Amino acid sequence: MLEGINPITAVRPKLHVGRSWVLLGFVIAGFMCLMVRAVYLQVIEDDFLREKGEARYSRIVEMSADRGMITDRNGEVLAISSPVMSVYIDPQTVAITPDQLAQLSALLEMKAPEVERRVNRRQGRFIYLKRQVVPEIAEQIRELGIPGLAFKTEFKRYYPEGEGAAHVVGFTDINDQGQEGIERGWNDVLAGELGSRRVIKDNKGRIVEAVESIRSPKPGQDVVLSIDRRIQHVVHRELRKAMAIHKAKSGSIVALDAQTGEVLALTNFPVFNPNSRKSIKAGIENESIRNRALTDTFELGSTLKPFPVAIAIETGRVNSDTQLQTSPGTYKIGRSTIRDVKDKGMLSVAEIIQVSSNVGVVKIALSLQPQTLWEMFNNVGFGVATGSGFPGEATGLLRSYNRWRPIEQATMSFGHGLSVSLMQLARAYTIFTTGGELKPISLEKKRLPVMGQRIISSETALAVNRMLEMVTEPEGTAPLARIIGYRVAGKTGTAHKSIDGKYVKDRYISSFIGFAPVSKPRLIMAVMIDEPSAGKHFGGAVAAPVFRQVMSESLRILNVPHDASLNNVAKFREKSAMGSEG
Amino acid sequence: MFKLNLLLIVVLVACALGVVTLQHQTRVLNMALENESGISRELQIEWGKLQLEQSTLIARRQIENAARTQLNMVVPAADRIQIISAKKLNESRWMVIEDARGD
Numbered sequence: 001m002l003e004g005i006n007p008i009t010a011v012r013p014k015l016h017v018g019r020s021w022v023l024l025g026f027v028i029a030g031f032m033c034l035m036v037r038a039v040y041l042q043v044i045e046d047d048f049l050r051e052k053g054e055a056r057y058s059r060i061v062e063m064s065a066d067r068g069m070i071t072d073r074n075g076e077v078l079a080i081s082s083p084v085m086s087v088y089i090d091p092q093t094v095a096i097t098p099d100q101l102a103q104l105s106a107l108l109e110m111k112a113p114e115v116e117r118r119v120n121r122r123q124g125r126f127i128y129l130k131r132q133v134v135p136e137i138a139e140q141i142r143e144l145g146i147p148g149l150a151f152k153t154e155f156k157r158y159y160p161e162g163e164g165a166a167h168v169v170g171f172t173d174i175n176d177q178g179q180e181g182i183e184r185g186w187n188d189v190l191a192g193e194l195g196s197r198r199v200i201k202d203n204k205g206r207i208v209e210a211v212e213s214i215r216s217p218k219p220g221q222d223v224v225l226s227i228d229r230r231i232q233h234v235v236h237r238e239l240r241k242a243m244a245i246h247k248a249k250s251g252s253i254v255a256l257d258a259q260t261g262e263v264l265a266l267t268n269f270p271v272f273n274p275n276s277r278k279s280i281k282a283g284i285e286n287e288s289i290r291n292r293a294l295t296d297t298f299e300l301g302s303t304l305k306p307f308p309v310a311i312a313i314e315t316g317r318v319n320s321d322t323q324l325q326t327s328p329g330t331y332k333i334g335r336s337t338i339r340d341v342k343d344k345g346m347l348s349v350a351e352i353i354q355v356s357s358n359v360g361v362v363k364i365a366l367s368l369q370p371q372t373l374w375e376m377f378n379n380v381g382f383g384v385a386t387g388s389g390f391p392g393e394a395t396g397l398l399r400s401y402n403r404w405r406p407i408e409q410a411t412m413s414f415g416h417g418l419s420v421s422l423m424q425l426a427r428a429y430t431i432f433t434t435g436g437e438l439k440p441i442s443l444e445k446k447r448l449p450v451m452g453q454r455i456i457s458s459e460t461a462l463a464v465n466r467m468l469e470m471v472t473e474p475e476g477t478a479p480l481a482r483i484i485g486y487r488v489a490g491k492t493g494t495a496h497k498s499i500d501g502k503y504v505k506d507r508y509i510s511s512f513i514g515f516a517p518v519s520k521p522r523l524i525m526a527v528m529i530d531e532p533s534a535g536k537h538f539g540g541a542v543a544a545p546v547f548r549q550v551m552s553e554s555l556r557i558l559n560v561p562h563d564a565s566l567n568n569v570a571k572f573r574e575k576s577a578m579g580s581e582g
Numbered sequence: 583m584f585k586l587n588l589l590l591i592v593v594l595v596a597c598a599l600g601v602v603t604l605q606h607q608t609r610v611l612n613m614a615l616e617n618e619s620g621i622s623r624e625l626q627i628e629w630g631k632l633q634l635e636q637s638t639l640i641a642r643r644q645i646e647n648a649a650r651t652q653l654n655m656v657v658p659a660a661d662r663i664q665i666i667s668a669k670k671l672n673e674s675r676w677m678v679i680e681d682a683r684g685d
Contacts, residue, residue, distance in 0.1 A: 066626075069633075077637035083627055160637035207616045208609040233642035484660035553657070562665060570666040572676040 058200050058211060065192025067155065067176055068220035070169055070183070072229040073262075073445045078169050079183065081155040081176070085138035086131040091121055094148030104149075107141050108133065131174060132156045157183075159274045161229060164236045167291040168227060168266050168443065171274040180289055182223060182443065185391040192220035224445045226262035231255055234553045235265040239527075242546045243269045246510075246532035252293035253528070253550060254426045258521035260450045261430055261439030263388070264554075266423075268292045293528075294388065297396040297419035300528070301495030302356045302539070303513050304415035306464050307428065308365040309353060311376040314460045317367050320350045320467065326359040333407045338362050338414075353467040354476045356492060358414045365413030366406065373409060374401035379455045380428035380438055382420050387440035396420040415495060416503075422511075426526040429513055432468065432489075433521035436461045465489055469518050481514055481544040483552040485562040490514020490547065492539030497531065507531050512543035516551055517563040525551050 041049065070079035087108065096104070096119055105112040108130045118127055131154065133141070138151055157172045159165070170181020178187035195217025200209040235253045243251050248269075255265035268291060272283030283289040290296065312318045329343035340359050352360030365373060377383070383398030397419045404412075411417040420428075423441060430439040430452070437452030468489035472481045477492045493511035496503040513526040527543040527550070536542050562569070649655040670676040 066630075076640070077633050080630055080634050080637070082630055082634055158634050160634060160641060162641075164643070202609075206613055209612050230642060233646075237643070237646075485663075552660075556657075562660075566661055568661065568664050570664050570678050572667065572670045572678060574675055 054200075057202070058198055060196055060198050060214065061207070063195035063197060063217040065194055065217040065219045067157070067172075067192055068190040068222040070186075070190070070223050070225060072225055072227045072232070073264075074228065075224070076229045078161055078165050078225065078227070078229070079157055079159050082158055083135065083153050084132040084156040085135055085151045086154050087129040087133055087138065087141060087149065087151060089119060089127055089129055090125050090148045090150070091119070091123065091127060092125055092148070094119055094146070096146050096149075100144050100146055103144055104129075104141065104146065107137055157274075161232070162275060163271045163273045164267070165227065165229070165232055166271055166274045167268050167289075167293075168225070168232075168263075169274065171280055174277075180391070181291065182225065182390075185389055186223050189223060190220045193218035226257070226264060226442055226445045227266070228264045228557075230557045231550075231554045232265040232267065234557070235525075235550050236267045238546050238550045239267055239269055242527075242529060242542070245534060246529055246536065246542055247534045248529045249531035249533075250292055251527075251529045252422050253546070254293050254422050254526045255550070255554065256426050256430070256441070256524040258430065258433035258515050258524045259439075260442070260446050261427060261452075262442050262446055262450075263423075264523070266291070266293055291390065291392075292530075293422040293526075294386075294390050295392045295394050295421070297394045297421045297424075298509055298528070298530075299416050299419055299495050299498060300422070300425055300509065300511055301415040301493035302358075303425060303491045303493035303511050303526075304418075304420075305353060305356065305361050305413065306432065306468060306491055307376055307380060308361060308368065308373060308413040309349060309467070310431070310456055310460055310464045311372060312364045312368060313349075313463055314456045315368070315372060318349050318364060320348065320463050322349050323347070324349065324352065324360050324363050326352070326357045326363075329359065331359045331362055331410075333362075333366075333410050334405075336407050338410060350467040350470060353464075353491070354470040354473070356471075356477050361413045362410040365409060370401040370404045370409055373412070374398070374404075376455075377412070377418065379453075380431060381424055382418060382428065386421075386423050386427050388423065388443050390443060393423075394421050396424055415493060416498075422526050422528050425513060426524050429515065429524050429526075431455045432461050432465055433515050433524055434461075465518060468514070472514070476540075477538075478512060478514075478540040478544040480540060481512060481548050481551075483516060483548055483555070485564055485566050485568075486516045486552070486555060486560075487518035487564045488514055488516045488548075488551070489518045490544070492544060494537060494539045508537040510537055510539045510542035512539050512547045514547055514551065516555060517560060519563040522558065522560050523551065523554055525554070 067081045069077055071077055101112055101116060101119070105115045108115065110130060115129065118129060121127065129149075141149070142151070155176060157176070159169060159171070161169070168181055170183035171179055172183050173179050176191070178184035178190065183190065195213070195215045197213045198211040199207045200211060202208050235255055239251050239253050242248070250269055252268045253265065254263065256262065257264055270286070270288035272288045273279040280289070313320070323346055326340060326344045326347050329340040331338040338358050340357050344355055344357050347355070347357055347360050349364065352364070377398055383396050385393055385395050399418070408417050427439070427441050431437065434452055435458035436454050436456045438455050439450055439452045442450070468491055469487060470476050471478050471490055471492065472488045473479065478490060481488055481490050490512055491514070493509070493513075495509045495511070496505070497507040497509055498504070499507070509528060509530050510532055511526070511528040513524070515521045515524045525547055527547045529542050529546070532542045666678060671678070
């Protein structure tokens with residue numbers, strides 16, 4: 001039976017058709033799954049995956065934008081940003097040996113325990129060790145090779161003129177935001193705006209492709225000031241000297257371009273050093289950061305006398321030669337008495353200015369309508385901002401004329417009872433230097449001629465100029481303001497200080513404001529010394545000599561031609577006319 | 583038909599290689615550009631530092647001190663100054679008479 005069995009048939013397995021189909025089904029299903037997955041990834045999830053992929057190599061980098069420079073009118077730098085390094089540590093990864101700690105604290109000029117305390121604080125991932133370290137020191141620190149210690153580039157503001165221009169330029173805080181002065185007032189112009197862009201980096205961190213710009217950086221713009229650094233230096237030096245000589249409480253000097261109203265120099269004492277955080281901090285406490293010439297107002301006294309006189313001439317009440325009786329040197333208004341230093345007798349209007357007679361000016365002022373006098377003061381800018389745009393600028397106080405009492409009208413005529421800043425006073429004098437036009441004050445350099453506003457006629461301005469020039473003559477109150485080679489005009493002021501509404505007998509504000517050369521005024525300078533306490537207190541003795549020094553040096557710096565002949569102008573002759581001789 | 587397909591495959595491969603090459607070149611050039619802008623940035627910072635240095639060196643206070651103390655210089659009095667017209671000095675037909683204060 002066994003032989004009868006076909007061996008082949010016997011081993012041949014039975015073909016299970018059903019199983020093959022099942023298997024095929026699995027294979028096809030498998031492929032289908034792959035296909036569906038592929039379509040899903042390629043079509044539906046495409047964007048998401050692309051994004052994830054790019055995130056592995058694309059980065060957003062910040063593009064820095066520097067803060068603009070501040071320069072003087074000749075392009076000399078007054079404020080500039082320079083890179084410095086801020087040292088920070090990652091407390092999680094920092095590892096420092098005692099030796100390194102000693103070196104590090106020496107380089108940072110910090111005490112070792114202080115450094116150690118920060119290093120050992122095991123919280124967070126970012127702690128500044130010290131900000132704004134100079135790059136050379138940072139390089140030495142880098143060479144110590146401390147793990148977990150890194151650097152961040154920041155910009156520090158430097159002020160090459162130091163305290164010399166501190167009040168005008170101001171300063172920034174540690175985060176590069178303007179805090180005072182131009183730095184604050186012009187912060188929007190100076191500050192840059194950070195930009196950012198998306199890039200692709202390779203494994204070495206190099207940028208291989210710039211994908212897109214997200215925000216383009218906006219670098220800060222430079223600001224060109226009207227300040228002339230040379231004049232600023234002279235003014236600052238002389239004010240410092242005067243402060244020491246007269247043991248004064250504070251002082252200010254303002255120098256204006258007599259034709260455009262640009263501020264060429266502006267300085268105050270006490271002062272601070274904007275390059276030192278410590279000095280700035282002390283300055284905030286003792287108020288030496290105040291730009292007194294612009295932010296503080298005073299009753300400046302006789303330096304205001306030319307204004308009532310000018311409007312009296314303009315309205316035809318008096319002329320330069322009108323005679324007025326100032327004897328006996330006192331003048332009673334109600335219960336108050338106006339006094340001169342001594343009985344000055346019969347004076348012309350010009351002489352009233354020359355010797356600064358209070359009685360004379362009061363008589364002139366009382367002949368005017370209160371409204372006329374108020375309009376004059378208002379027109380020359382008392383009680384209004386000067387247009388400089390300086391942050392914190394004071395407007396002063398000029399009360400409305402319909403509430404004036406006669407005594408107030410009288411005292412205002414010689415500069416009491418209304419408060420003005422030194423800058424306002426200097427600006428008001430532009431009406432005498434421009435032939436009657438009031439110019440706006442500018443701290444920025446002007447490229448175009450500045451339009452003024454006509455206040456008085458050029459004839460009146462000329463007449464007042466002549467009176468002001470007499471002030472510096474030997475008979476005037478300020479012969480010490482004379483400058484050899486130039487005609488100088490000006491007015492002294494010696495004001496009693498008012499403290500809590502009462503005038504104090506032995507505290508004065510001495511001032512002098514003048515311009516030169518009279519024939520074609522180039523500069524206006526106003527000097528104010530607050531509480532001189534070394535014996536002298538008259539404006540003609542305290543402020544006028546300072547004025548002479550700064551004015552004469554500034555005129556020389558600006559190469560202003562002499563207008564009072566010294567017989568030292570070189571003579572020329574024509575070669576051809578004289579033949580071959582010489 | 584087969585030949586056409588073969589040709590198209592060759593073209594396709596060539597294009598693909600071209601794309602890769604160009605991409606590579608773009609990146610190389612981009613890196614060069616980044617490098618140069620980095621240098622430009624550094625130079626800008628350097629310029630700022632030099633500006634600062636120059637500005638510090640020309641501080642009037644130092645110059646004045648040096649002139650007064652080391653060089654014994656003084657500002658001449660006004661009557662020792664002679665004023666010469668620059669315009670006339672530059673014109674050849676004019677000449678300065680020796681001592682302007684002669685008369």
